[in-house]
Amino acid sequence: MERGQPAFLLAQLGAHAANQFTERLAVLQLTPADAGILRLLRVAAAISQQELSEKLRIHPSRLVAILDNLERRQLVERKPNPNDRRLYSLHLTKDGGEILERIGKVAREHQEALLSALNAADRKKLTELLQQVGDQQGLTRGVHPGYQRLGKTKPADLKHS
Amino acid sequence: MERGQPAFLLAQLGAHAANQFTERLAVLQLTPADAGILRLLRVAAAISQQELSEKLRIHPSRLVAILDNLERRQLVERKPNPNDRRLYSLHLTKDGGEILERIGKVAREHQEALLSALNAADRKKLTELLQQVGDQQGLTRGVHPGYQRLGKTKPADLKHS
DNA sequence: TATTGTTATACTCTATAACTATA
């Protein structure tokens, strides 16, 4: 919580980065969770909603509404799984692939704007340091903790009421 | 959104850091907003709720409940302002000062755990780089963007419903 | 009997706006 402390700076800048990216994605009418799903479906096609929810740590019941929306916009398709009729087989559509490219462009612009204070060498160094910390902390690459919720705020009188 | 990209790493690690710190603070029955308020009152005593809400970008109506809670626990005191009876003059109590020290201890432990992958030189370098980026992005030191809300998700059909 | 996806419900959090007391 102290100013100038790297842990606080990380939390502060991370929230800022997430906010900026969220705003840029809004131009495409997408949320970060939408983008995460589309990106995952490119490399892990045909997975079920259950598998998707586990990989991204999104609650299954929350996935339903998100996928309903993406399917209505024809970015994702729910195909039947012939082996097990309880499961869906999720696929990226042609439109989904195209919007994924636009997401990539938005992400690059976002990153450029975010790191404009640093030269190439410093960006490389920053990336290395962040990756070291992330690996040691056991973070799964490409999975944003914001997708999931924290394990409920236990202490009964923690909240203000 | 790409893996290994510094912008995504920042958002990912920042959310992780915030989550970890939130969990540690919960042991003291405090939220990050509580801690931010207590810290600010140490250096900016006697300010009004209005001023506090502006500095931390917390909505005034939200502040009421937070301060009610902190005052009930005798960590903060609302004193009358003799010059303008509409305003409160906010002060840290003795207990508030003491818990602030415990918050500092928690923050140091949190930071140590978070950055255990890095040696002293790398931590210094990381701090410098983050500070450069934060300054260029116009972030106010010590003010976490998570305290406030985003300017409402404009596009009507952005949300899933 | 267990599991996938869905729906219904309840809960938490927050902002909006109305209200009071002071200025």
Added chain:
DNA sequence: TATAGTTATAGAGTATAACAATA
């Protein structure tokens, strides 16, 4: 008439748990 703080209300977002279909 405007402002500080408060309260009441409503809205968004989410998890919990019950449900139907299938295994």
